[in-house]
Amino acid sequence: MESFFVYTVLVGIFVVCFALIWMVVEKKNAHDYRLEIEERKYELQRVIEDAEQLLYELNNFSGYIVDRLEEKQKQIEELMVKADERIVNSAGTTFKKTGDVHIGSFAEKNTGKIQAEDEGDKVQLSPKKGKFISLDERKHEVMKLYNKGISSTEIARMLNMGKGEIELISRMCK
16 A cells, blocks of 8 residues: 555656646746747837838828929920910911811811811821819819718719829828
8 A cells, every 4th residue: 555655646746747847848938929929029110110111201202293293284284375376376277187077177076186287387186085174173173072071982983083193182182
């Protein structure tokens, strides 16, 4: 019977040693998890900082693009005024049919062009596709619809513009 008690005590000591070893291993693993969490936290902070810097640079770039677009729009408007003046000045010239254009008039079909001959100059005028709306008018229209609570997707559909363009204009004008 004494051997039974000795075996029981030995098994108990073995179980206690095994439990202590297990606890040390788990504590070490828990410590590793904490280090891994800290590393992940640091990586996420760096990613967030990089994203913020990227957003800042994109905002600067979008401002530059908008400025360039406005400059180009002004140039186009000036060229259109000059072209209109040229058309008015060349009212005495003859117009030939090239495509689906009626001779001697400005009436055009979708793909027609007018060719004007004026003292050796040949000028081809393409028909305008849709209404030319200035950027300022578009901004005001977008902001008016945005302030009414219409989503950027719906505004994009209504004005035949890109959703990103709508969001950019709405953010810039806030």
